[in-house]
Amino acid sequence: MSSRSLAAAAVALSLVACRPAPGGGGTAELAARLDRVEARLDIIAKTLGGESTPDGPPASDPVRLARVEAKLGKIVAFLKQAVPAEVDDSRTYAIPVDPDDLTLGPADAAVTIVEAYEYLCPYCAMVAPTIDQLRARYPKDVRVVGKYMVIHGEPARPAGLAACAAGRQGKLAALGPALWAAIWPTSGQIDRSQAEVAAVEQAAKAAGVNLTRYRADVADPGACTAWMERSAATLTQFGAGGTPSFWINGKPFDGRDLDAFSDAVEAELAAVKASGIAPGRYYQEVVLGKGEPAAVMISPFD
Numbered sequence: 001m002s003s004r005s006l007a008a009a010a011v012a013l014s015l016v017a018c019r020p021a022p023g024g025g026g027t028a029e030l031a032a033r034l035d036r037v038e039a040r041l042d043i044i045a046k047t048l049g050g051e052s053t054p055d056g057p058p059a060s061d062p063v064r065l066a067r068v069e070a071k072l073g074k075i076v077a078f079l080k081q082a083v084p085a086e087v088d089d090s091r092t093y094a095i096p097v098d099p100d101d102l103t104l105g106p107a108d109a110a111v112t113i114v115e116a117y118e119y120l121c122p123y124c125a126m127v128a129p130t131i132d133q134l135r136a137r138y139p140k141d142v143r144v145v146g147k148y149m150v151i152h153g154e155p156a157r158p159a160g161l162a163a164c165a166a167g168r169q170g171k172l173a174a175l176g177p178a179l180w181a182a183i184w185p186t187s188g189q190i191d192r193s194q195a196e197v198a199a200v201e202q203a204a205k206a207a208g209v210n211l212t213r214y215r216a217d218v219a220d221p222g223a224c225t226a227w228m229e230r231s232a233a234t235l236t237q238f239g240a241g242g243t244p245s246f247w248i249n250g251k252p253f254d255g256r257d258l259d260a261f262s263d264a265v266e267a268e269l270a271a272v273k274a275s276g277i278a279p280g281r282y283y284q285e286v287v288l289g290k291g292e293p294a295a296v297m298i299s300p301f302d
Contacts, residue, residue: 034064041071076301085297087239092250094291095238097283100227102146102167102176105135108280109143110272111265112287113253116235116245119159119195120152124244125184127256132177134261141269141279147231149243155195157228159183162200164224165217166209174207239295250287 095114097103115131117124135142148160159179166175182194182203193199204214217223235245246253248261249268255261272282 031064034068037068038064038071041068041075044075045071079301080299083300085299087241087252088296088298089252089254091296092287092291093238093247093252093295094288094293095247095250096234096288097145098147098227098230098234100164100168100224101231102148102163102172103143104146104173104176105143106140107143108278109138110141110279110282111138111249111268112143112145112283113261114145114147114247116147116149116231116240116243118149118151118156118243119163119179119183120156120190120192121243122184122188122190125180125190126187127244128177128180130256130258130261133258134265137258137262138265142265147235148228149232149235149240149245150228151243155192158197158200159195160228161218161224162204162214164227165214166204166207168217168224169209169213171204171207171209175204175209178203178207237294239297249283250291 097112097114113131113134119125131144135144146163148163150156150160163172163176163179166172179194179200182199183191185191185194194203201211201214205211238247246255248264249271251264251268253261253264255264272279275282275286277285
């Protein structure tokens with residue numbers, strides 16, 4: 001079944017619902033409407049690759065309505081299997097902060113933004129300046145926690161490992177922008193050579209990173225490689241489907257511009273203030289203490 005057919009079926013399904021006619025209508029009108037609904041359901045069933053259900057002999061309206069509901073139930077069951085469930089973005093999620101996460105901002109910030117990103121992701125590159133502007137706007141109130149999600153395979157790993165190793169030395173604020181600038185010298189244009197092992201090490205050296213410690217952390221399977229694996233597992237656990245993905249104090253966030261981020265931060269600052277909990281304890285006590293331990297998935301056909 002192609003995505004086009006599924007989309008067509010979903011649109012058609014939205015047209016099936018019975019709507020009250022002006023004036024209520026009589027028995028003949030109701031029968032005609034049931035005829036139209038059954039015909040549409042049969043078209044959808046065929047579109048989805050199934051067979052239409054024979055209508056059988058003439059029946060009373062309640063019997064026909066039950067038949068329509070049964071057909072609709074089969075179609076909805078098919079669509080639930082064919083269309084992926086989505087993360088329920090009305091929930092708050094208890095996304096843990098790993099000691100090796102790529103963290104910028106004060107540890108006692110009222111608002112924690114968790115970002116799933118990757119240095120070869122063009123959309124991550126585009127939003128990176130916005131995140132910098134947001135941190136500049138809220139220097140005491142926002143902490144950005146980066147978790148690495150490898151989307152583009154092995155070529156994306158050296159930059160992530162470099163960022164981890166630099167972060168272990170408190171040099172992420174210097175190396176992070178340098179990596180973005182080198183790998184994405186112009187908007188939308190990537191220089192993959194700057195994401196290679198030698199290039200990212202040179203960038204780390206220029207950022208003031210101790211190369212002896214850096215090389216040890218990059219090479220040790222239990223150090224930055226293990227962190228990258230933990231990042232991937234955590235992001236999968238909470239339903240990240242790609243990069244960039246954001247959670248603001250545990251709430252999924254889909255905006256990309258500075259105003260949208262600022263509005264979300266202001267809402268969280270108000271919530272923290274109203275809670276009476278100290279800003280530095282809010283993420284631990286409310287987000288981690290009360291949030292969902294994993295993604296809650298919902299179907300658009302529920």
